Amino acid sequence: MKINFSKKTLLILLLILSVKIAGSQEKIMIDRVVATVGDKIILQSDIENQVIQIVTQGYPASENMDCEVLNQLLTQKLLLTQAELDSIQVGAGRVESELERRLMYFIRQVGSEKKLEEFYNKSIIEIKEDFRPLIEEQLKTQMMQSNLVSEIDISPRAVQKFYKDQPDDSIPMINTQYEINQILIYPSQNEEAKNEAREKLLSLRQRIIDGERFSTLAVLYSEDPGSARRGGELGFRSKDELDPEFAKAAFKLSDDGGISRIVESEYGFHIIQLIARESNQVNVRHILVIPKVDIEQKVATKNKLDSITNLIKLDSLTFAKAALKFSEDEQSRLNEGLMVNPMNASTRFALDELPSNEYSVIKDLKIGEISQPFESRDENGKIAYKIVKIKKQIEAHRANLKDDYELIEQMALMEKQMEVVDKWIEEKKKKTYIHIDDSALKCEFLKNGWIK
Known part of the structure; x- marks a missing residue:
């Protein structure tokens, strides 16, 4: 659905940063300082803008929503103040990565980089300069909170106690779940299709050299579904986390934004651009083009899977042994083809x-029944064919320790972490200069140590 963005709508989108970029638009209200935490201030506009953002995201407005937002902002300022006292540093590379990610989000929402520049009457470089310090503050706050809970763990006994203490209506319902075995095979690719992929990337590479943004072309043309929507960005990765050929090219890139040669990996063909480098990790963006598969290879792959199905049905081998012998999904083939x-x-x-x-295939299968071969795509967008079998069906149920221990453990750990953070906040409030404007005194939560 095509969305028409007014200035108000775009402002709401940009408030995902929880702050405004000042000076780019005419002010429509006289702002005031609602609270001061250390040397940090909270403006009335900060509160109102976050309320608008929350409502726009579909959450129902409540009578005390402005107080709830103020509570969150006060906590954030406490964390930021301590982060600066502890000299917590955020690497420039991580700031730039987050900056690019958010800008790509905004650009996708409004339609183009040019429309974003026109709205603010600023160049993309100027918009980045406005965002950069705000993002750095947010990352510091996140790191401070992570530091507070980084060494917290929870014992099995504590998990059991947490579960026992929960009212029934607090324990989540788990939908019907399936354990699924698969045998996956990739159709082979001919040389002509590979040459077409290389030609496409050469054309895109030249467009980037001529001045177009790599990230914009990645959104439009990359066939990696996971990174394309982020402008091709992968996030910080070590060499071991990347395909060997991809890693070799990525770690050789210079810091001047240059574009790699065409790189062939197990997933297809790529061009790569370095965003940032930190220690033994790099953050890059890439455009992936996967060679097309012709109809003859697709038919041959389906026929091979039909033959494997017949062998299993004739008891010549089990599904598990067939997965080990024929499946090309390395993650599942060693575990009886069990999908992750x-x-x-x-x-x-x-x-x-x-x-x-x-x-559409799984919903009609019975337990133990083998599907017909069907076309699918792996997590990198590469065409594959597979047969599947339902190993086990777990009916819908309320979470319990036997079937859902990891979920309950995570809930218990989160509660314990929040208790630690809450305790830290209570102690920090006593030692930090805090001033609340009279206009906010209606908020009941302020009586819990915020007013001095």
């Missing part, structure tokens, strides 16, 4: 966590 859910690293899937083509 990329959303939570477990071996269970709710139907709505499956890609649409796999959903």
